[in-house]
Amino acid sequence: MIVGAGPAGLTAAYELMKHDVPTTVIEKDPTYVGGLARTVEHKGYRFDIGGHRFFSKNQEVEDLWTEILGPEMLTRDRLSRIYYRGRYFAYPLKAANALWNLGPLETVRCMASYAKARMTPVKDPRSFEDWTRNQFGFRLYNIFFKTYTEKVWGISTKELSADWAAQRIKSLDMWLVLKSALLPHRKPANRGDLVTTLIDSFRYPRLGPGQMWERVAEMRRARGEPVLMGRTVDRIKHDQGRVTTVVTRTVSGAVEEHKGSDFISSMPIRELVSRLDPPAPEKVRRAADSLGYRDFISVAVMIDRADVFPDNWIYIHDPTVKVGRIQNFKNWSPDMVPDQGKTCLGLEYFCFEGDGMWTSSDRELIERARTELAQLGICRPEEIFDGVVVRQRKAYPVYDDVYQAKVDVIRDYISAHLTNLQLAGRNGMHKYNNQDHSMMTALLVARNIVSGGGFDPWKVNADAVYHEESRVGDKDLTGRQVPERIAAGAAPKS
Ligand SMILES: Cc1cc2nc3c(=O)[nH]c(=O)nc-3n(C[C@H](O)[C@H](O)[C@H](O)COP(=O)(O)OP(=O)(O)OC[C@H]3O[C@@H](n4cnc5c(N)ncnc54)[C@H](O)[C@@H]3O)c2cc1C
Known part of the structure; x- marks a missing residue:
């Protein structure tokens, strides 16, 4: 039983499929698999939630990408x-x-x-x-x-x-x-x-990162095990040290119970802990509640011009606009746009759920994008003929000076009290890492199910390499570096 059809959940499912282990995969999103690495489509225009480069120092992950998509994996030059x-x-x-x-x-x-x-x-x-x-x-x-x-x-x-x-x-x-x-x-x-x-180069699926995960979902469908879409985890029932059932709810309120022998979760650990039934001890709940996230908005705009700029993406250091980065998806793969005479840009805004940016209407956000692009001299306002907004909760797990201790409390509780539940992936383990890392942790937890244990996904380092010797919890080895506030004990508000 796998929660989440992002790179981690679907990699675990793929690995278990190879070993003929039947699995159920449930996904909250009603439409897309791929999680943060999904590709959204709007009238034939395809775009990422932030451009996704496929690059790994882990050859096994690189080989897996080739195995799943073969010639659909393009090698692209980079300009940023x-x-x-x-x-x-x-x-x-x-x-x-x-x-x-x-x-x-x-x-x-x-x-x-x-x-x-x-x-x-x-x-x-x-x-x-x-x-x-x-x-x-x-x-x-x-x-x-x-x-x-x-x-x-x-x-x-x-x-x-x-x-x-x-x-x-x-x-x-x-x-x-x-x-x-x-x-x-x-x-x-x-x-x-x-x-x-x-210029350096990276790989990228012809139709964007979501193509990778859509392909895995298709393989499951062909075997009669489709990903169950539009199901949000409502409760995780456990008894005598083992998870027994995951209860899900659809938008229309339909409740389903999913039973299993082993459970893999790639949903954010803060939510996972809050869904446990009976509830986790207070210390564990408090640890989970203290974990923070940075959220993200992508405004995709369609422009009536073939060439807007040559970069894959541009960092916007200009203080007069709020946009942080601009992606030009056609430069990632020409097939991301339906008409080579047009361009689709993705304007990235970093925010916190509930702040002024997050709560702006779609119309306001598209207008902001239009004004800022004109202000930056990138295109004229009247060249933009369409726009669409994607809000992404929990895009970045926040590392503050206490997060590691909190994650350890949760991990220790799960390994001692929920022995058939394994965590994998980015928010699933609260690790600010790339797809390759999420995939490697998922491969290991799947192998634990096939072989009866022995792999510790917390020992996968930031380069997605499994280090038997690494110190567990050493973020220099297992996670990318992110900024911390100065004062000890003062957690970022994110
Ligand atoms: C802006 C941005 C740019 C990035 N760029 C790159 C890049 O260039 N290269 C790269 O390799 N990586 C990149 N990443 C990172 C990459 O997106 C992640 O590492 C990867 O998607 C993590 O996979 P995951 O399966 O662990 O988690 P997710 O992708 O978060 O997937 C988790 C899944 O679980 C589902 N879920 C959550 N809660 C529930 C619930 N309660 N019930 C049911 N389902 C649930 C979610 O809907 C989601 O589909 C980027 C990320 C961001 C935000």
Whole structure:
């Protein structure tokens, strides 16, 4: 019995199918499988909930993608840049290109602000702002680090910890900066070079990431085991240390009971714990309730123009607009649009469920997208002929300074008291990782069912590699790094 038809749930189902283990898969969404990696369709235009690159250091996962989709997996070149005040900057940042784009006056200002920061650094920097300012000077920090970080995490860079900045941001080569400022004949990269330096490649299904999971769902259907769509977990009944039944409810109120010998959950652990019947002890419930999430809105707009920009996506550092990133889905795969004369852009807004952005109407959000695109000079308002809004709850599990201890409480309770329930996936394990990680954890829990145990999905590291030796709970090994607030004990509001 598998809860969730995202990458984790469907990978577990696929693996068990290979071993002829019958499974029931239930999914809350009435229409789409794929979870966060689904592809939404609107009048022939297809788009992701945030562009999904398929890339893994785990060869087994790469091979699985090939096995499921074969030639439908495309290899794509990548171009992504940063937009700031009407200019496009190479990403990853190149010092020379950055200063060239800023122009001579701003370059001199940046150099002066860098010199000042070196001569009078903030002593014992504790915040992201102080650390980054010490490293690059206030002006460069303000342009390249402040706005985007605040858009994504919804927390001021004054409140984020310096440790995260130190771990994440590699120093710009300040010697290069000096050379390009002092020796103007040493021109920075021209556009040709810029494109070359930015290109790397990744794989992507011809019809978007959802195609992968639609294919697995099709295979199940062909075997007479369709994914049960539009079913939300209402209660998880357990007795004498074992889960016995998952009770689901449809939008129309129809209640069903699903029994099984083994249970895999990829639903958010906060919800899972709240559905247990009888309820978990108070300590476990409190731990689950304290877990936080960052939510996400994607506004897809259709534009009556063939070529809008060449990138797969652009980071928007411009502080005058709320959009954080813009995807151009046609540049991921031409078949994401039904007509090559048109373009479909996905504008990404990071938010918290219930905030002003989240509660705006679809019409307001599409209007915002239209205004911001015009303001950024990307297209004219009248070129946009259609738009659609997707709100995604719990897009990012939040790591605060207490989350690991809380997850441990829940994990310990489940392993001791619900012995036939295994957790897998991103929100299923509260791990801010990519699809490959979710898939690897799912493969291991499926193998535990086939072979009677022995694999610990908590030992899959952030690169989706299973490390028998890794310390359980060591987030440096098992999870991507995310920012933390400075004050110990103060959890982010997300
Ligand atoms: C903006 C963004 C960009 C990303 N980019 C990339 C990328 O480039 N490359 C990459 O590899 N990964 C990327 N990811 C991460 C990737 O989407 C996730 O790692 C992956 O989808 C996690 O799979 P999952 O099955 O664990 O969880 P999910 O995808 O969250 O699937 C869980 C499923 O469970 C269902 N469910 C939840 N609650 C219930 C319930 N109560 N009852 C029944 N069903 C329920 C959900 O509807 C969902 O279908 C990105 C994520 C985001 C948000």
